[in-house]
Amino acid sequence: MFDSITLGQYYQTDSALHRLDPRVKLVGTFAYLIALFVVDSWVGYLLAALFLAAMIRLSNVPFRYIVRGMKTILFLLLITVCFNLFLTPGEVIWQFGFLKMSREGLSFAIKMALRLSLLILGSSIMTLTTTPTQLTDALESLMRPLKKIHVPVHEISMMMSIALRFIPILMEETDKIMKAQIARGADFESRNLVKKIKSLVPLLVPLFISAFRRANDLAMAMEARCYRGGEGRTKMKPLVYQGRDRVAYGVLLLYFAACIATRVIF
Amino acid sequence: MSMIKIQKLIHDYIKRDDEGNAAGTVRAIDGVDLEVKPGQFIAVLGHNGSGKSTLAKHLNALLFPTEGTVWVDGMDTKDGANLWEIRREAGMVFQNPDNQIIAQVVEEDVGFGPENIGVPTEEIWKRVEESLKAVGMLEHRKKSPNRLSGGQKQRVSIAGVIAMEPKCIILDEPTAMLDPNGRKEVIKAAMKLNREKGITVILITHYMEEAIDADLIFVMDKGEIAMQGTPREIFSQVKRMKELQLDVPQVTLLAYELRKAGLHLPASILTKEELVDALLGSEPGNSETPESREQKSDASGEPDTEADKKEEEAGNGNQG
Amino acid sequence: MGIKVDDICFLYERGTAMQVNALDHVSAEIPDNQFIGLIGHTGSGKSTFVQTLNGLLKVTSGHIYYNGEDIDGDKFDKKKLRSDVGLVFQYPEHQLFEVDIITDVMFGPRNLGLSAEEAKRRSIEALESVKMPKSLYKSSPFDLSGGQKRRAAIAGVLAMRPRILILDEPTAGLDPRGRDEILGLIADMKRELNMTIILVSHSMDDVARYVDRIMVMGGGKLLYDDDPVKVFRHVKELEDLGLAAPQITYIMKLLKERGLDVNTDCLTVKEAAQEILAHRKELHV
Numbered sequence: 001m002f003d004s005i006t007l008g009q010y011y012q013t014d015s016a017l018h019r020l021d022p023r024v025k026l027v028g029t030f031a032y033l034i035a036l037f038v039v040d041s042w043v044g045y046l047l048a049a050l051f052l053a054a055m056i057r058l059s060n061v062p063f064r065y066i067v068r069g070m071k072t073i074l075f076l077l078l079i080t081v082c083f084n085l086f087l088t089p090g091e092v093i094w095q096f097g098f099l100k101m102s103r104e105g106l107s108f109a110i111k112m113a114l115r116l117s118l119l120i121l122g123s124s125i126m127t128l129t130t131t132p133t134q135l136t137d138a139l140e141s142l143m144r145p146l147k148k149i150h151v152p153v154h155e156i157s158m159m160m161s162i163a164l165r166f167i168p169i170l171m172e173e174t175d176k177i178m179k180a181q182i183a184r185g186a187d188f189e190s191r192n193l194v195k196k197i198k199s200l201v202p203l204l205v206p207l208f209i210s211a212f213r214r215a216n217d218l219a220m221a222m223e224a225r226c227y228r229g230g231e232g233r234t235k236m237k238p239l240v241y242q243g244r245d246r247v248a249y250g251v252l253l254l255y256f257a258a259c260i261a262t263r264v265i266f
Numbered sequence: 267m268s269m270i271k272i273q274k275l276i277h278d279y280i281k282r283d284d285e286g287n288a289a290g291t292v293r294a295i296d297g298v299d300l301e302v303k304p305g306q307f308i309a310v311l312g313h314n315g316s317g318k319s320t321l322a323k324h325l326n327a328l329l330f331p332t333e334g335t336v337w338v339d340g341m342d343t344k345d346g347a348n349l350w351e352i353r354r355e356a357g358m359v360f361q362n363p364d365n366q367i368i369a370q371v372v373e374e375d376v377g378f379g380p381e382n383i384g385v386p387t388e389e390i391w392k393r394v395e396e397s398l399k400a401v402g403m404l405e406h407r408k409k410s411p412n413r414l415s416g417g418q419k420q421r422v423s424i425a426g427v428i429a430m431e432p433k434c435i436i437l438d439e440p441t442a443m444l445d446p447n448g449r450k451e452v453i454k455a456a457m458k459l460n461r462e463k464g465i466t467v468i469l470i471t472h473y474m475e476e477a478i479d480a481d482l483i484f485v486m487d488k489g490e491i492a493m494q495g496t497p498r499e500i501f502s503q504v505k506r507m508k509e510l511q512l513d514v515p516q517v518t519l520l521a522y523e524l525r526k527a528g529l530h531l532p533a534s535i536l537t538k539e540e541l542v543d544a545l546l547g548s549e550p551g552n553s554e555t556p557e558s559r560e561q562k563s564d565a566s567g568e569p570d571t572e573a574d575k576k577e578e579e580a581g582n583g584n585q586g
Numbered sequence: 587m588g589i590k591v592d593d594i595c596f597l598y599e600r601g602t603a604m605q606v607n608a609l610d611h612v613s614a615e616i617p618d619n620q621f622i623g624l625i626g627h628t629g630s631g632k633s634t635f636v637q638t639l640n641g642l643l644k645v646t647s648g649h650i651y652y653n654g655e656d657i658d659g660d661k662f663d664k665k666k667l668r669s670d671v672g673l674v675f676q677y678p679e680h681q682l683f684e685v686d687i688i689t690d691v692m693f694g695p696r697n698l699g700l701s702a703e704e705a706k707r708r709s710i711e712a713l714e715s716v717k718m719p720k721s722l723y724k725s726s727p728f729d730l731s732g733g734q735k736r737r738a739a740i741a742g743v744l745a746m747r748p749r750i751l752i753l754d755e756p757t758a759g760l761d762p763r764g765r766d767e768i769l770g771l772i773a774d775m776k777r778e779l780n781m782t783i784i785l786v787s788h789s790m791d792d793v794a795r796y797v798d799r800i801m802v803m804g805g806g807k808l809l810y811d812d813d814p815v816k817v818f819r820h821v822k823e824l825e826d827l828g829l830a831a832p833q834i835t836y837i838m839k840l841l842k843e844r845g846l847d848v849n850t851d852c853l854t855v856k857e858a859a860q861e862i863l864a865h866r867k868e869l870h871v
Binding site for chain 2: 133
Binding site for chain 1: 637
């Protein structure tokens with residue numbers, strides 16, 4: 001039951017995007033996000049939206065999965081829009097009581113909404129087409145230069161992937177502990193803030209103890225399987241750039257240049 | 267040369283008080299000598315606290331002797347230079363199915379060991395496939411471990427260990443957290459590896475039905491080896507086993523009660539067929555002993571190679 | 587008095603593609619003062635079933651009545667239900683969290699609104715029922731052995747004075763002596779405290795020895811609900827469910843097959859020995 005709660009909701013299928021090296025997707029997503037803040041004209045936003053539409057098409061992921069990510073920020077989106085709509089000074093075009101909507105406000109609000117939406121949708125594409133393992137591998141590879149300044153890149157990556165692996169397990173354990181304490185009359189639904197915090201103790205203490213125990217067991221198991229850090233390790237699934245990845249980088253570069261161009265021209 | 271050789275092993279744990287200062291010691295192992303030959307299937311029985319888990323951890327150098335020596339395939343565990351080679355040759359599977367799986371995909375977890383010892387990528391894939399096949403989990407290779415049952419997770423862990431091509435596998439209470447079906451799966455997989463690939467298997471357990479098919483049993487109590495022998499020799503000593511806080515098979519217990527009441531039954535009955543044969547007189551071709559059951563399972567299923575045939579002949583010759 | 591389960595169903599992941607019928611039209615009556623064994627393979631629905639009995643899980647359809655009242659009714663006090671129907675989960679020692687045993691056992695009674703003195707009194711009673719040495723009352727859970735921790739956790743539920751006590755696999759992970767101790771303890775509790783005990787287990791041998799009634803679940807359905815001797819006659823059907831009859835049953839059946847006219851309803855070594863000795867003259871030895 002808890003297995004479906006993986007971060008980012010990877011959607012299993014085959015597509016051009018799925019086949020790309022995860023590093024390209026990671027870098028590409030960042031580039032797209034930055035580009036979203038570079039553009040500032042309607043042409044620019046149109047470009048960004050078209051690019052996203054192309055990516056959605058390439059991903060072979062059903063549309064309803066992609067918009068799922070929007071549900072979470074819908075509320076935030078609404079608030080942002082309202083704030084910008086009514087609190088931006090300028091030429092008033094509509095008024096309701098003390099709420100003044102200005103032309104600049106309208107324009108700003110729509111741009112904000114677009115940015116946020118494209119941002120969320122863009123990141124969703126990445127997590128829908130890349131497994132958590134691939135993402136941590138990509139991060140490890142991209143961070144490798146940091147080794148020169150003694151950043152423990154391999155260890156960080158190993159920690160991340162172990163954490164991801166244990167999230168469903170710890171969630172299930174939280175559920176079990178909660179049920180056991182509820183069976184002893186514990187109340188996790190109190191409205192009172194103090195009571196609510198106090199009620200977390202019978203939940204968190206056993207959870208922490210369990211987490212430490214697991215960590216201990218896991219460390220022993222890793223040592224028993226000859227784990228001794230990153231030195232001398234080979235990879236079962238090494239990341240190797242293919243022709244299509246180079247093409248993808250090229251496309252990204254072009255897109256980024258085009259975004260800058262819209263900023264300059266429009 | 268023996269696979270495992272232990273001489274005068276003593277292990278003390280340091281007790282710590284609330285501030286973490288040393289406050290005396292607890293002697294977990296108090297003078298153990300034992301030897302395991304390559305290819306054997308050994309069971310180490312004992313109640314919780316008898317020292318069996320501590321002993322297990324000496325076999326792959328997770329713990330070091332306070333006194334005495336442990337040799338694994340001729341290598342002294344105290345010698346730091348041998349550490350990783352010992353751990354590669356003596357692989358260990360632990361009790362908790364979740365707490366030894368590292369990766370989010372079955373095949374990646376099996377590859378973890380080979381990655382650690384620097385096996386080239388292509389070779390890793392070969393080993394992962396072979397190992398998963400050997401434990402019957404190949405069809406689940408792309409699954410997340412969270413979708414597996416306890417028995418399946420333990421089999422994946424066994425695959426992860428044999429992917430490092432060890433000479434010996436140590437299973438430290440691998441079935442304690444499993445249901446009866448899971449237990450059967452795991453023991454079957456371990457037996458298969460022992461019989462078909464000649465890997466030495468050391469099973470630490472307190473379930474005596476898992477030890478019935480072992481070549482040799484060591485029973486531990488208070489950090490010492492209290493009894494050792496073949497399953498028949500061990501389980502027929504019903505009173506002693508009870509003193510050591512262990513069970514014997516219900517059949518053996520029943521035979522014991524009947525003997526107490528005056529029936530002349532052999533002391534070492536392990537299966538219900540043996541009991542019924544003894545009570546009613548055996549029918550031709552009907553008696554099944556652990557040894558003959560083993561031969562039957564060897565002969566069924568896989569096609570006979572020349573080597574298999576020779577082995578069976580040799581085995582038959584030894585069956586006086 | 588007791589619980590009446592009326593045609594309940596429970597669906598996991600309702601409305602999604604992954605909908606699972608964990609309970610499929612189950613009906614049963616749980617009276618006072620009975621020793622019940624609930625057996626079933628993993629996934630049979632037995633864990634889901636016991637969690638509906640104390641209201642932890644809400645049934646998708648059907649009704650559960652406690653002492654005649656519908657537990658999902660508006661006026662029903664679920665908190666009282668949870669103290670009357672005590673549930674001890676698997677590996678209950680994982681729920682211990684207080685600084686010492688006595689305080690942890692007092693958690694339940696305190697949650698019921700009892701005063702500190704009354705809670706303490708009940709906790710001491712509960713700890714005595716599980717035969718916990720007085721010297722350990724002030725110990726931290728970390729200082730106890732596995733078996734002791736488990737007994738402390740059981741005491742934590744007993745202190746709520748349940749009329750019905752459900753124990754989910756109380757022998758999980760214990761060695762033979764630990765198993766015998768816990769089961770003996772439970773049998774003693776049944777005798778001394780006059781409550782209904784539901785023992786959820788995989789082990790036929792354990793269950794056969796102690797209970798008055800066995801409920802067998804498979805695929806979300808209640809397949810058998812009868813006294814042990816009658817249930818274990820269905821050896822083939824039990825095996826098809828991934829379960830087994832007690833080992834003794836197999837021995838007696840084999841004897842019967844080979845011509846010895848024994849009563850195959852024996853469930854323990856003692857009964858089997860007596861039955862075999864009764865046919866002494868027909869034996870080969």
